[in-house]
Amino acid sequence: MDPNQQSTPRGDYQSVPVDRPRNYLESAAPADSAPPPPESLPSDMPLPQPVEPSPVQFAAPEVITPTDAAAVPPEPLLEAPDPEPLLAAHTSAPVSAPIESVEAQTPARPFQIASPESKKSAFWKTQKFWLIATSTAFVVLLLLGSLSWYKATHHKADTKIPVTAVASVDTSSNVKHVGGSANEKAANDQRQEEILSLRSYLEAYYTSKLYYPTTAEMTNPAWTIANIEGLTAATMQDPDGTKAALAATPTKGQYAYQAGIDKNMGACDNVSQNCNYYILTAILSDNTPYVKTALR
DSSP, rough: TTEEEEOOSSSSSOOOOOEEOOOHHHHSSSSSSOOOOOOOOTTTTTOOOOOOOOOOOOOOOOOOOOOHHHHHHOOOOOOOOOHHHHHHHHHHHHOOOOOEEEEHHHHOOOOOEEEEEEEEOOGGGGGHHHHHHHHHHHHHHHHHHHHHHHHHSSOOSBBBBBOOOOOOOOOOOOOOOOSSSSHHHHHHHHHHHHHHHHHHHHHHHHHHHSSSOOOOTTTTTHHHHHHHTOOGGGSSSSSTOOOOOSSSSTTTTBBBEEEESTOOOBBOOOSSSSEEEEEEEOOOOOEEEEEEOOOO
């Protein structure tokens, strides 16, 4: 479309182009060149006269009257096809084997809800496993510690020292006057007093060491004199005896010393088991034992 032409808006009316007048300079010179200066124009050149634009002419819209609308024939309506030929063709077709329903062809399946897949980690990586393992290790260590402590403090006696059966054990400080003659009575009194002296020395030793000497230690005269303060060889010798030493079993003419864990006289060594009990015995002239035990 020419840029110098103008058109009216589209609508029910026909657009008519309108010529816009051009002046002399626009028609003589190109659009991209500058016009010559006024002094270069010839003086006898007539000036252009303005041109009156032509009036705009509009086309009248077409109006359809009711009479003309009635004259237009209506479009024919589509008719439905006749169903008879279709039914005849359907009934004449060969009958095939009955088609089973989808439900009959597909075996019934129980309704199941798909559970979301969960990635399970190894059991030894769970907190429950380490809790159980820690508790088990703690219990095992506790039992082992308790067993070790029990063995260290409740050592079962390997052997038992034979003890002469007596009617009763006297822990008092009484002296029995026994004997047919004066010499026998004096010897028996001496025996009983020396047994009581030995008991006093042993109780003082226990107060210092918190255990009594073993049987092997007390039957060794050198160890006894060196470790039992105040004890002499004369105190350990029977009036009718020839040895200034204690025996491990009661014998006439020699005093006896026996040490044990407790009254059951289990074996003790003051290393794995302390000696917490003892029995001192002297055989009197009438062959009756004079017995004194630990006071603890």
